[in-house]
Amino acid sequence: MSLHPTSRDWRLAADDFLRGMKSWQIWTLMGVSDIRQRYKRSRFGQFWITLSMAVFVAGIGVVFSLLFKQSVAEYVPYLAVNYIIWTFMSGVVSDSTTAFVQGTVFLRQENLPKTIFVMRVIVRNLIALAHNIVIVPPVFLLFGVVPDWGIFLMLPGFALLLVASFLVTLLCGILCTRFRDLPQIIANLLQLAFFITPIMWRVSQLDGRGWYVTHLNPFAVFLRIVTDPIHGKVPELYDYGAALTVIAVLTAVTWPLFARFRARIVYWL
């Protein structure tokens, strides 16, 4: 069994991607149904997403501002924005482990583009993000935070985050379908990543030490290019460079893997 994709493999992978993108109605509908289904019979429905985020931010915000000796007015907006973006990132990664396994019934019966199931994961998490983001304006209003025009710099950062999310979901989706121990490992690593990424704490609290923790950690890089503009900072060029490097490496790994093993995914289900 050769590990090199044939020219036919490359062509079919590209075809899968194009057909997958064209099927936006399918993955939008699937993503929406996923969220709807999860909260179908509850009174608050999908606003439980918002509610639990608000409770977390309020609780942790108050305690950690004391712990870190920062004012609540400064700390809570910082935490809210960071934690919301982190929730999106970690949601994508943890959902990616079941991207294809979840679509077993469809994949076994029909010739659907595999990328549909990747986009479904992204859409599902974007909807959750949309529900979480609504707590940011009230928090900013409450603590008198006024963002400047620089906030729009979050858009290119978010676009890069989406590209990386697609690649990570495809990569983890394939690997986790084949290696069923991987989801457990990833769940563990995500827990660790939450603590070593400057979500609850600030880079400045490290007093210049541990550069590698905050700059070689891809979660930290993507977190900053999205949240720095919201916190009123212009992201460092380093962060954009690092984000693009991560995307380049992910592409170089994921695309050949997808081309080679796209047709095998359904055999592993």
Add this chain to the structure above:
Amino acid sequence: MAKSNVLPSIELVNASVEFPIYNARGRSIRSTLLQRVGGAVSTEADGVTVTALRDITLSLRNGDRLAIVGHNGAGKSTLLRVFSGAYEPSSGAAEIVGKVASLLDITMGMDPELTGAENIILRGVFTGMTIDEARGFIPEVAAFSELGDYVNLPMRTYSSGMTLRLAFAISTASTPDILLLDELISVGDSSFAHKARDRIERMMDRASILVLASHDAKTLRKYCSRAVMLSEGRIVADGTVEEVLEAYGIGDDGDGVL
């Protein structure tokens, strides 16, 4: 009916389907697998492989009505899944041209928490409709499945008969180029079953290529013109339905269940 100017076709050349069983080790598993699936099981250095289909070469053209016969585990369902494009052969080639409807699992993707109408839209979009087109299908599907006002209630409130009727109505709403059936679906009480039979026959008539796997000799004689017999994943007989049924041990007018 073919909508594009390219006629629908199915072309399999030396197609094999081999499933790696990564977590299976040892003889005990090997023997249980042998009991469960008729396919040949072989142990290699990297684990157990189930060969569901072996060197299948088959060509289907516009107008072909193919019957697939064989014992349980002979590879009938796997072959249908290769025809649907879901399984790309692990070796050999399969080229499928045309819009496929595979009615192997008619409840595919239906969600009990969603209403009947929402399920109709979801399934419609899977068959290539836009959301608006699928919405347009709701009255027709709801009427056929005799759901009445239930169409706006979550599917979990349906009786199992209603669920099946809905699934059937959705699955048979579109007209594919290539129609794949695993046994002739029969749903509902006698009056509905009659209606359903008419509907699926109409769908079969319109399809350019029909593939039907069945154990029922009468059904196969009625709908098919050509047949292949599978055994342990290989085609062991190929010819007219009568020839193949004879090879299978059912003579001229035998009505038997295979």
